[in-house]
Amino acid sequence: MSEATGQPLTFNTLGHYQWPAMAADESIRNFSWKIWKRFGGKDEDPFISEDSLKWVSDKHSAGIESPPACGPIMEEMQATFAEWICDPNPSRWLQLVVLPPADTNDLLRTWAVEHGHRIIDPPLRESLLDHSKVASVPLDCENTLVVIPQLERWFLRHQDGMMHVRRLLLQASKAKRHLIIGCNSWAWQFLNKAVSAGRLLPLGLTFNAFDADRLRNWLMPLSQSDNASEYVFRQSKNGLIADSDYFAKLAARSLGIPWIAWHLWHRALRVRPSGQNIGHPKFPDEQTRWVSELEDFSLPIEDVDAALLTLQALLIHGGLTEEELDLATPSVDASNVLPSLVEADFVAHQNDGYQCKPDAYPAIRSRLVSAGFPEDKL
Numbered sequence: 001m002s003e004a005t006g007q008p009l010t011f012n013t014l015g016h017y018q019w020p021a022m023a024a025d026e027s028i029r030n031f032s033w034k035i036w037k038r039f040g041g042k043d044e045d046p047f048i049s050e051d052s053l054k055w056v057s058d059k060h061s062a063g064i065e066s067p068p069a070c071g072p073i074m075e076e077m078q079a080t081f082a083e084w085i086c087d088p089n090p091s092r093w094l095q096l097v098v099l100p101p102a103d104t105n106d107l108l109r110t111w112a113v114e115h116g117h118r119i120i121d122p123p124l125r126e127s128l129l130d131h132s133k134v135a136s137v138p139l140d141c142e143n144t145l146v147v148i149p150q151l152e153r154w155f156l157r158h159q160d161g162m163m164h165v166r167r168l169l170l171q172a173s174k175a176k177r178h179l180i181i182g183c184n185s186w187a188w189q190f191l192n193k194a195v196s197a198g199r200l201l202p203l204g205l206t207f208n209a210f211d212a213d214r215l216r217n218w219l220m221p222l223s224q225s226d227n228a229s230e231y232v233f234r235q236s237k238n239g240l241i242a243d244s245d246y247f248a249k250l251a252a253r254s255l256g257i258p259w260i261a262w263h264l265w266h267r268a269l270r271v272r273p274s275g276q277n278i279g280h281p282k283f284p285d286e287q288t289r290w291v292s293e294l295e296d297f298s299l300p301i302e303d304v305d306a307a308l309l310t311l312q313a314l315l316i317h318g319g320l321t322e323e324e325l326d327l328a329t330p331s332v333d334a335s336n337v338l339p340s341l342v343e344a345d346f347v348a349h350q351n352d353g354y355q356c357k358p359d360a361y362p363a364i365r366s367r368l369v370s371a372g373f374p375e376d377k378l
Contacts, residue, residue, distance in 0.1 A: 007079070008075045008076060008078070008079035009072075009075075009076045009079065009207075009208050010076060010079045010080040011076055011077065011080040011097070011205035011206055011207055011208075012205065012206060012207075012208060013203050013204070013205060014098055014203060014204045014205070014206060014377050014378060015377060015378075017206060017208075017209055017256070017378035018208070018209045018211075018256070019209060019255060019256060019378075020209055020210075020211055020212075020248070020251040020252045020254075020255070020256045021252060022249065022252040022253075066104040066105065067104075067105070067222075067258075067259050067262035067263070067266075068105075068222065069105040069107060069110045070105070070107065070218065070258045070259060071218070072210075072214065072218060072258070073107055073207045073258065074107065074110070074111050074114070076207050076208065077097075077107070077108070077111045077207075078111070078115070080205065081095065081180070084178070085145050085178055090178070092202060093175060093176055093177055093178060093179060094172055094173065094175065094179050094180075094181070094201060094202055095179070095180045095181070095202065095205065096180075096181050096182075096183065096188075096201045096202055096203070096204040096205065097180060097181070097182045097183070097204065097205055097206070098182075098183055098184070098185050098188050098204035098205070098206050098377075098378070099182065099183075099184055099185065099206060099207070100184065100185050100255070100257045100260070100361075100376070100378065101184045101185065101186055101315050101318060101356065101361065102257075102259060102260065102263075102355070102356060102357075102358035102361050103184070103259060104259065104358070105259070106149055106150060108147060108149040108150075108180070108182035109147070109149040109150070109182075112145075112147035112149070112180075117144065117145040117146070117147050118144050118145065118146050118147065119146075119147050119148075119149065120137060120138070120139075120146060120147070120148050122150065122153035122154045122164075123154065123164050125153075125156075125324070127164075128154075128155060128156045128161050128163075128164060129156065129158065129160045129161055129327075131160070131163060133164075134163045134164055134167055135167075136167070136171060137167070137168050137171050137172075139171055139172070139175045139177060139179065140175075140177070143177075144178075145178040145179070145180065146177065146178065146179045146180075147179075147180045147182070148168070148172075148179070148180070148181045148182065149182045150182055150183070150184070150318060151165065151168075151181055151182060151183035151184075151187060151188070151191070152183060152184050152186075152187035152316065152317055152318045153317075153318065154168055155191075156317070156324060156327060156328060157190065157194075157313060157316060157317070157328040157329075158327045158328060161327070161328075162194060162195060165191065165195065165197075166195055169191075169195065169197055169200045169201065170200065172200070172201065173200040173201065181201065183204070184315070184316075184318055185206075185376035185377065185378055186312070186315040186316045186376045187315075187316050187317070187318070188204060188376070188377075189374055189375070189376045189377060190316050190374075193374065206378050209251075209255075209256025209257075209378075210251060210254075210256045210257070210258050210261065211248075211251050211256065212244050212247035212248040212250070212251050213244070213247070214251075214258075215247050215250055215251050215254075215258065215261050216244070216247045218258060219247075219261065219262065219265055220233075222262075223265070223266075223269070223289070230287065231287045231288065231289045232286045232287065232288055232289070233269075233288075233289045233290075233291050234288055234289070234290055234291065235290075235291050235292075235293075236270065236290040236291060236292050236293075237292075237293060242291045246291070249294065250264060250265060250294065253294050253362055254362060255361075255362055255365070257361075259358060260358050260359065260361055260362065262358075263357075263358040263359040264294055264359050265291075267295065267359050268291050268292045268293070268294060268295075269289055269290070269291060269292075270289070270290040270291070270292055271288075271289060271290065272288075272290075295359075296363070297344070297345060297346065297359075297360045297363035297364075298344065299344065299346065299363075299367055300340040300341065300343075300344050302340065303336070303337065304371075306331075306332045306333075306336070306337045307337055307340070307341060307346075308367060308368055308371055308373065309329050309331070309332050310325065310329060310332055310334065310337050310338070310341065310347075311341070311346065311347075311356060311364050311367075311368065312368055312373055313325060313328045313329050314347065314354060314355060314356045315356055315364070315368075315376075316328075318355070319353045319354060319355035319356075320353065320354060321352055321353050321354070322334045322335060322338065322352075322354070325338070325354065338354060341354075342354075345357060345359075345360060346360045346363075346364060347360075
């Protein structure tokens, strides 16, 4: 919701995303801390020891918990497209939505289901390399909006893996009907280079970055208890309540992406173990949740080039099996690289597939960009 107008925000065109910046004094403190640690400096004693705390959620500690669908983005999406959907002769029939990776809720699909729009699913993964399975996409259907979520699932980065997406893009560019295509930002960057997708589809749209206030307003209600007593969130290092400064740091670290921020926030939440007082002697009447410092992720030192190639492929495709990774990165032996990335908490392994972990995404993106990989654009 825009504070100036009281109206829901709408999506912006790519290139206008306002990346939240780390406060200058916080950047200096982080740099000084790294230098201090490098030369053997020791941290000050925290207000409450991390060793005396445990994860709030065992599911999240295992990397299998997902955030709820982000309501503010769903509202932005509806505000962006509501009038266009009702226009019988729009100036543009086709819309492109580009979202950052690690969107486990598939927000575009979730929005389409909520509003009763028709969804076209991608081809089966095993058919992506099969020329005989390439067919026209059924776009000429009843007079309703058609939504194609996750364009990244329509191809495999392989010399024979681009047939389906080429056919789809060509059809979509000629369709005279309301059509929205969604794609993650790394896949869109790749498709622009590989098949000149930007010449066939319009300039993409994306949500507004979440700043400190927006994050706090979204995260805090999700983190409260179901009973009458609300939790108080205190920083474990100093005992202070997690305030706007903390959420500004979270916004910067999460790149303004709410589902990344949710994972970082829940990764930081701690409680006292069962059988101990919920609060602290200084706050005996509180239902306290302790918020630890945001963690740094360290890429495995061995074979960094292979690790980065693997991470880029996982971001582009939104997740792959080991066999698909071997096809998408023929110069890398996935069986050698994946275990170390899983061990380092960069990658999660579920249901025979591998995905970049949302809480590691900012570190992954930073390493890829600093290594010279083509970066995504929001």
